[in-house]
Amino acid sequence: MEEIPVKVAVRIRPLLCKEVLHNHQVCVRVIPNTQQIIIGRDRVFTFDFVFGKNSTQDEVYNTCIKPLVLSLIDGYNATVFAYGQTGSGKTYTIGGGHIASVAEGQKGIIPRAIQEIFQSITENPSIDFNIKVSYIEVYKEDLRDLLELETSMKDLHIREDEKGNTVLVGAKECHVESVDEVMSLLEVGNAARHTGTTQMNEHSSRSHAIFTISICQIEKNSEAAEDELWYSHRQTVSKFHFVDLAGSERVTKTGNTSEWFKESIQINSGLLALGNVISALGHPRRKSSHIPYRDAKITRLLKDSLGGRAKTVMITCVSPSSSDFDESLNSLKYANRARNIRNKHTLNFSPESDRMDEMEFEIKLLRQALQSQQASISRTSQIHQEGAPGKNRIHSLEEQVAQLQEECQGYQNCVEEAFTFLVDLKDSVRLNQKQQHKLQEWFNMTQKVRKAVLTSFRGIQGIENLEEGPQHITVLQLKRKLKKYQCALAADEVVFNKKELEVKELKNQVQVMVRENKQHIVSLKEAQKVNRLQVYSSPPMYSLDKVLAGFRTRSQMLLGHIEEEDEVLHCQFSDNSDDEESEGQEKSRISCTSCSWIKKPGSVCSLVELNDTQDGSQKSSLGNEDLKIECLREGQESNLQKLRNSELILNEAKQKMRELKINIKMKEDLIKELIKTGNDAKSISRQYSLKVTKLEHEAEQAKVELTETEKQLQELENKDLSDIALKVKLQKEFRKKVDAAKLRIQVLQKKQQNSKKLASLSIQYEKRASELEQNVNRMKHQKVQLQKRLQEENEKKKELDAEIKRDQQKIKELQLKTEQEEGLKLKAEDLHAFNLKRRKSPFRNVDQLQKLDEQKKWLDEEVEKVLSQRQELEELEEDLKKREAIVAKKEALLQEKNHLENKKLRSSQDKMIYFLKIEPGTPESRD
Numbered sequence: 001m002e003e004i005p006v007k008v009a010v011r012i013r014p015l016l017c018k019e020v021l022h023n024h025q026v027c028v029r030v031i032p033n034t035q036q037i038i039i040g041r042d043r044v045f046t047f048d049f050v051f052g053k054n055s056t057q058d059e060v061y062n063t064c065i066k067p068l069v070l071s072l073i074d075g076y077n078a079t080v081f082a083y084g085q086t087g088s089g090k091t092y093t094i095g096g097g098h099i100a101s102v103a104e105g106q107k108g109i110i111p112r113a114i115q116e117i118f119q120s121i122t123e124n125p126s127i128d129f130n131i132k133v134s135y136i137e138v139y140k141e142d143l144r145d146l147l148e149l150e151t152s153m154k155d156l157h158i159r160e161d162e163k164g165n166t167v168l169v170g171a172k173e174c175h176v177e178s179v180d181e182v183m184s185l186l187e188v189g190n191a192a193r194h195t196g197t198t199q200m201n202e203h204s205s206r207s208h209a210i211f212t213i214s215i216c217q218i219e220k221n222s223e224a225a226e227d228e229l230w231y232s233h234r235q236t237v238s239k240f241h242f243v244d245l246a247g248s249e250r251v252t253k254t255g256n257t258s259e260w261f262k263e264s265i266q267i268n269s270g271l272l273a274l275g276n277v278i279s280a281l282g283h284p285r286r287k288s289s290h291i292p293y294r295d296a297k298i299t300r301l302l303k304d305s306l307g308g309r310a311k312t313v314m315i316t317c318v319s320p321s322s323s324d325f326d327e328s329l330n331s332l333k334y335a336n337r338a339r340n341i342r343n344k345h346t347l348n349f350s351p352e353s354d355r356m357d358e359m360e361f362e363i364k365l366l367r368q369a370l371q372s373q374q375a376s377i378s379r380t381s382q383i384h385q386e387g388a389p390g391k392n393r394i395h396s397l398e399e400q401v402a403q404l405q406e407e408c409q410g411y412q413n414c415v416e417e418a419f420t421f422l423v424d425l426k427d428s429v430r431l432n433q434k435q436q437h438k439l440q441e442w443f444n445m446t447q448k449v450r451k452a453v454l455t456s457f458r459g460i461q462g463i464e465n466l467e468e469g470p471q472h473i474t475v476l477q478l479k480r481k482l483k484k485y486q487c488a489l490a491a492d493e494v495v496f497n498k499k500e501l502e503v504k505e506l507k508n509q510v511q512v513m514v515r516e517n518k519q520h521i522v523s524l525k526e527a528q529k530v531n532r533l534q535v536y537s538s539p540p541m542y543s544l545d546k547v548l549a550g551f552r553t554r555s556q557m558l559l560g561h562i563e564e565e566d567e568v569l570h571c572q573f574s575d576n577s578d579d580e581e582s583e584g585q586e587k588s589r590i591s592c593t594s595c596s597w598i599k600k601p602g603s604v605c606s607l608v609e610l611n612d613t614q615d616g617s618q619k620s621s622l623g624n625e626d627l628k629i630e631c632l633r634e635g636q637e638s639n640l641q642k643l644r645n646s647e648l649i650l651n652e653a654k655q656k657m658r659e660l661k662i663n664i665k666m667k668e669d670l671i672k673e674l675i676k677t678g679n680d681a682k683s684i685s686r687q688y689s690l691k692v693t694k695l696e697h698e699a700e701q702a703k704v705e706l707t708e709t710e711k712q713l714q715e716l717e718n719k720d721l722s723d724i725a726l727k728v729k730l731q732k733e734f735r736k737k738v739d740a741a742k743l744r745i746q747v748l749q750k751k752q753q754n755s756k757k758l759a760s761l762s763i764q765y766e767k768r769a770s771e772l773e774q775n776v777n778r779m780k781h782q783k784v785q786l787q788k789r790l791q792e793e794n795e796k797k798k799e800l801d802a803e804i805k806r807d808q809q810k811i812k813e814l815q816l817k818t819e820q821e822e823g824l825k826l827k828a829e830d831l832h833a834f835n836l837k838r839r840k841s842p843f844r845n846v847d848q849l850q851k852l853d854e855q856k857k858w859l860d861e862e863v864e865k866v867l868s869q870r871q872e873l874e875e876l877e878e879d880l881k882k883r884e885a886i887v888a889k890k891e892a893l894l895q896e897k898n899h900l901e902n903k904k905l906r907s908s909q910d911k912m913i914y915f916l917k918i919e920p921g922t923p924e925s926r927d
């Protein structure tokens, strides 16, 4: 049997309105013209089908579901299941939900598949179709019939038939005859399905739903119309499961608390089991490994579809939002694993139906043979009735028949000869009318006899024809074999086509890689060129203009560098098209290479060098003003960037606070529960300690009684009683008493032990509660610290606001100054003359020089400030990253801890309840 892999499709939904409003970035994209998906910066996955944010429902259906529907009609079982995080678009893609209110173009897979199935029914009038639908859900590991809600879940069972197919027993199967009927059933089922509202999805499916459509096809044989006596038919039964799984979710993210906490856990555990099955099946050495189908109901139901006999497509839905990065990556990893799963699908035609054909034909032949046999028997029986019944008589009759046949043959020969002779005679001799008439009569008689002989001969031949029956059977068998080989050939063709596709895909990939390689080489060459250019453009001596230009470029590059790093942080998941992104990367690469010479400490062009340049001092002062404004603007931009960052930090901190609050609330609930159980345990323990002392007292009494009875027994044995019978009787009584006392002591001791155990259990509860209290205190402390940090961040934000305002003020002042300076420009000639004069004169204008120095110093300071601000920013970002990593780790640990604590608490509660139940001598039961 051919192994065909499970096909895996990935669909990325567009950003939802609220995500756009919250400024979420896109982190998952389809690589154009490939079957690949890139998540984050560099994680690439290849799938059988990929659908981006602009993909339509029609596209999804036609590409990966239509072939499955056609296979269903060909007689194969098929499954499509949607997998993914909550709110990622599973229900939308499968076509569940309130389908009546959905526009035609937005309809999902189920309505389209139903349409297609009924279309093919109308196109095949030679086939009798019998269609049934069922709809069930798995909610909290319980099966529910969505078409018959009264059905008790105890009546629904998952079984395996003799061929190993998974069958759901007890679910209602509705016979349907039109698209509308199916749609209304689907609507009814969807309305009955468990849904809820979470922070992630307004209409979140809280259960796994399986909508099944089964088709029974009965092919009418063309002979049936011609021959009313017999007809043959071929029967095929195939099923299509449409599975909409509940979404995997982080409990803290969905905002579910207490009530829904358990529900989320159940959903996640079902999906975890499914993940384990996919992992085990996708394992390269899976044949030897165990596949844990039995771990959950959903995996048991999907056994046929994963590693079984059905043709399966898995659609993994992912959210593009960067806030769902982890979940999307996980989904993609699972989808990648699922590509390794191989199913062995088989055609569902029943060989029995072919055998039926043969048998029907055989019956027909036998009936005919029987009829002719009966006719001949009745004839012989007539002869028998007429003649003597004895065997000898038959034998002599047979001999007579043989003789007569011989005679008959002789006469026949004579007649033939006479016939030819008379024909010749008739032509050559002239006969009178009477003779002619007689001859004609004789001819007619001979013709009649001949015809009679011929028809009887044909009758015998007709009976012999019946012996062709077995030949016909062989032909049928051969036909059946031919059909089988044709099927195998078709399957081979499918595999061949698939392989061809894979080869094409690989070729495409190779081409893409070659193209990329070329691009890399080109960019490398460009980079080398730029490097070379920089080496030559690095001036040996700096003129003021060049230095200023250098300063500007440098500051721009520094800014660019810093901004680029900012982008790395924030635009890591930007929603640019791939081309834009690659262009951006190209630019950043070039800018990095071009700033390389400036970064070297030796090549930093300090403004102090301006001291040596006296030419164009006016120009430089004007340039300085420009520079100042630019610097300030840059500073302001950086401050704005800082502000944005701090806002981001603030939001994240708030989010953390919210999560912490939920965690604390849960813990507090847990503590309350624990305290309650602890108090109960305390009161029980108090009762038990009373009981222990009482029991001790009783045990003491029993011991005293025992020693007394033993003493009495001893005395009785020592006494020399004359009445032996009385002595024996008394001894018996005493021994009985001793035994009873011993038994009582034993029972009392056991009870004592149990009571002590229970008392220790309550101590354990107290300990556990105090531990949890400590835990909560720690969390509260964390909360306080977070609040502090929040305040600090708020203060920082305020400071930054103030700084920005100050910068703006400065910019205004400087602009004013520049305008004034520009006025001075008008006197440029005078100034030039003055400069020349000054250069000639041995003494320089000390005041102006001082002023210039001051301005240069100020500028240097400003540059330093900007640089230190950038430095601070970098440190702040690094710190933020570290903090984020720590918080994420802490969150994961806390979740794990919670989970364990809950488990422990539950098990200890169970234990406690168990103890309370099994203890027969509890005070209540005693009372």
Ligand SMILES: Nc1ncnc2c1ncn2[C@@H]1O[C@H](COP(=O)(O)OP(=O)(O)OP(=O)(O)O)[C@@H](O)[C@H]1O
Residues within 6 Å of the ligand: 012, 013, 014, 016, 084, 085, 086, 087, 088, 089, 090, 091, 092, 093, 201, 203, 204, 205, 206, 245, 246, 247, 248, 317
């Ligand atoms: N491809 C898409 N195009 C447009 N909107 C979409 C797309 N996919 C999903 N959505 C929208 O996203 C929201 C969530 O989708 P849906 O309810 O299908 O998610 P889900 O994965 O089934 O969630 P859950 O597991 O919680 O049931 C819906 O409002 C839906 O309309």
